[in-house]
Amino acid sequence: MKKHLALLTLACLAATAVNAEGLPEKVKTAGKVIVANQPNYPPMEYKDPATNTLTGVDIDLGLALAKQLGTTVEWADIGFEQMISSLTTGRVDLIHSGMSDLPKRRDTLDFVDYMKSGAQFYTSFARKDEFKTLTDFCGKTIGMSRRTSFPDETAKWSATNCEAAGKPAIVVVGTEGSADARAQLKQGRLDAAVQGSETLPYLLTLEKDTYAVVGEPFTAVYQGIAFAKKDTELRDAYASALQALMASGEYKTIFAKYGLEGTLLDGIYINGEAVK
Known part of the structure; x- marks a missing residue:
């Protein structure tokens, strides 16, 4: 099953890497993605105390991914415990808010992983x-x-x-x-x-x-952008956009801005599995 997913995703990435046609019609029509995020987890997402504007790794990366896909972001400030239900009921298009890609969450979600954590x-x-x-x-x-x-x-x-x-x-x-x-x-x-x-x-x-x-992290996990299981088209469009940001160096630049170069991934991972 995992191998099939990886092969399928690789084909989708190849198809969408050239342009943004991989976006679902709903997103193209709206001209935006609605993204669940709670800005209380610096430096991943927080409000700048001087300007009260959203900032952080997830914010910068989310905006860069949307730009790569030719769309915009509408951030939805949703409590972490409500994020998954908001996604599965269609209130938001995806979750990008410091969420760990955990096996138990993969029953209802797919993840495009973008950093290491612990x-x-x-x-x-x-x-x-x-x-x-x-x-x-x-x-x-x-x-x-x-x-x-x-x-x-x-x-x-x-x-x-x-x-x-x-x-x-x-x-x-x-x-x-x-x-x-x-x-x-x-x-x-x-x-x-x-x-x-x-x-x-x-x-x-x-x-x-x-x-x-004290010491080193005692777990090793990936952080991922979460998508509803049915939204494979949007998931693969985001994976393609992330691949493009990695190739251009913008992905590394965003993480370096916050001193998190050590959390970078070496390629595209879907649900914890490398896409090769």
Whole structure:
């Protein structure tokens, strides 16, 4: 099945790489794509505090992809927990908002992957010397957004690396978002927190001597642009546009602007599978 998808997608990419005719009639008629995005995850998407305008990696990449396809973007500010239902019911055309390409989401969605990511432990700068290795977090209270895959991933990591070694389990605290986790960390209600590795370089720059990253990411996932299963035409048009941005160097330029060159992919991936 995966091989068939890859072959099909490769054919579609070849057909759409020359022009934007791969766009669905609905999008061509509207002259825009409606994109679900919640701007609360810097540097992926956020509002510039000085101008209140949308900015970030996903915003820049989303606009560049639309331009490549000869269309425009209408950003729809939708809560993360409502994004998938908004897509499957047709309220939006796609999701581009720091969403991980997870196997359980592929039952209803297809993903065009565009960057590498991972769950990352961090603590307060004042307590950095307490946590030299990841297993130092065993038995500690750690917060992370309940809307993400991080609570399940952290619990699984704890079972393998803490409980299995006879150490106390991590106490996983689901928060209202990454900002809430950081606030609780500052208040001393948490020992540490978890969020996407791609967000932490920006955070450390924004709030110097406030947080400290510990170790390497303990998961490895792709972030992807999500499409409804039925919208293969739009999915493949976006994959073609991303391929063009990679070839021109604009893809790398966008990520370099935010210091995220290390998250770049080496080619086109659909649902985690390389298209060759």
